[in-house]
Amino acid sequence: xxxxxxxxLELHRRVADGDRAAFEELYRRYSAAAYGLALRVTGQDSxxxxxxxxxxxxxxxxxxxxxxxxxxxxxxxxxxxxxRAVDTVRREERLRKRAxxxxxxxxxxxxxxxxxxxDGAYLVVRRKEVHEALETLPPDQRKVVEMAYFGGYTQTRIxxxxxxxxxxxxxxxxxxxxxxxxxxxxxxxx
Amino acid sequence: MVSPDHDRIEELLAGYVLLGLTGxxxxxxxxxxxxxxxxxxxxxxxxSGFQSVAGELGLAAPPAAPPDLLLPRIRRELEQPAVRRHxxxxxxxxxxxxxLLVGLxxxxxxxxxxxxxxxxQRGTLLEAVSAMQQSGTNPVxxxxxxxxxxxxxxxxxxxxxxxxxxxxxVAPPAPGHAYQLWLxxxxxxxPAGEMFTPEDGRVVLELTFDPxxxxxxxxxxxxxxATPSTPSSSLRWSASLVPAA
Numbered sequence: 001x002x003x004x005x006x007x008x009l010e011l012h013r014r015v016a017d018g019d020r021a022a023f024e025e026l027y028r029r030y031s032a033a034a035y036g037l038a039l040r041v042t043g044q045d046s047x048x049x050x051x052x053x054x055x056x057x058x059x060x061x062x063x064x065x066x067x068x069x070x071x072x073x074x075x076x077x078x079x080x081x082x083x084r085a086v087d088t089v090r091r092e093e094r095l096r097k098r099a100x101x102x103x104x105x106x107x108x109x110x111x112x113x114x115x116x117x118x119d120g121a122y123l124v125v126r127r128k129e130v131h132e133a134l135e136t137l138p139p140d141q142r143k144v145v146e147m148a149y150f151g152g153y154t155q156t157r158i159x160x161x162x163x164x165x166x167x168x169x170x171x172x173x174x175x176x177x178x179x180x181x182x183x184x185x186x187x188x189x190x
Numbered sequence: 191m192v193s194p195d196h197d198r199i200e201e202l203l204a205g206y207v208l209l210g211l212t213g214x215x216x217x218x219x220x221x222x223x224x225x226x227x228x229x230x231x232x233x234x235x236x237x238s239g240f241q242s243v244a245g246e247l248g249l250a251a252p253p254a255a256p257p258d259l260l261l262p263r264i265r266r267e268l269e270q271p272a273v274r275r276h277x278x279x280x281x282x283x284x285x286x287x288x289x290l291l292v293g294l295x296x297x298x299x300x301x302x303x304x305x306x307x308x309x310x311q312r313g314t315l316l317e318a319v320s321a322m323q324q325s326g327t328n329p330v331x332x333x334x335x336x337x338x339x340x341x342x343x344x345x346x347x348x349x350x351x352x353x354x355x356x357x358x359x360v361a362p363p364a365p366g367h368a369y370q371l372w373l374x375x376x377x378x379x380x381p382a383g384e385m386f387t388p389e390d391g392r393v394v395l396e397l398t399f400d401p402x403x404x405x406x407x408x409x410x411x412x413x414x415x416a417t418p419s420t421p422s423s424s425l426r427w428s429a430s431l432v433p434a435a
Binding site: 036176 | 200201204205207208209210211212213215238239240241242243244245246247248249250251252253254255256257260261263264267268384387414415
């Protein structure tokens, strides 16, 4: 476990005891990652703000939802943000322009510049490892993972969008998840 | 006995953690997660690994500083009455009681034991039914005030300071809007909990607070994302609260 993971654990423990300062420290550490993820998934500032707002309130109100035995705090919290973001996208989809979402699947130019500014040092390192892990995927596998994760698409929808059988989407997804798991496990033993 | 097809299960678990399953696949995954996975070390390990990947994938999105006003807004909401904080109680009790909106509890479940949201909802409803059987519990029907359809019922149990609100066939709010619950005292109202929208027409809320200062509750329709300090004129449901004995 890395030093930052230990710190997260300690902060989480204090949050569970009702420590507002610890809560705000976790906000400082993860709000940029959470907001960036929510923005990437929802594509709208207002929706991303709601997602992050709700996720942090959920953390405050139900800190026991995180079980340290299951892994680092960051994976729990980013999963929480991701779930809420996808739920929001699906709820709001009818209100959104499809073109905005498709465009949002591609990273925007210049965003890496902000990374050093708003992320903690450890997250910068881990973020790089995640990008490198994604780079190891064949393009067709990476595509289905990104459409599901950042686009909030169901496997059925991905199949329709790409014009391939659902079974192929499933196969590619599983292969990609295995590769990502191996790549990320190598870098971060919990 | 037919041995489980672990390749097929892993395929479902991979799709599950990416929130990509629908229809029969989703139903099959829910069944596996409640019946097979908990007792299968291989599947638990696969699920845990995939969940970890799903969490880490969040870092593939470029970070972005949230608006400066977000933290002050969160701070304000931390002060609201409908906040419940408990430790050291059993998981089942926590899952059914910590969240204002059961969808949140469902998510907590899904991140933990991967129990479906439907099961979390059932857990909260069972807790509500249990509360109804206790002395001092007061079921109250919320009166529909406007165009919104569907029935909402409120059950409060003063001694344990829980309030459950649930409804079915509840119409969604207008696009861009959400429902907000308010607690009233002598005509002054404070917002309680997060805004909510029905999921498949169902609403299951649980709140924990001292009900004695309040004499009424309202549910209004508000612009989603707003932080209203007073109820809008779009009143949808209301009820009087029976004062605690």
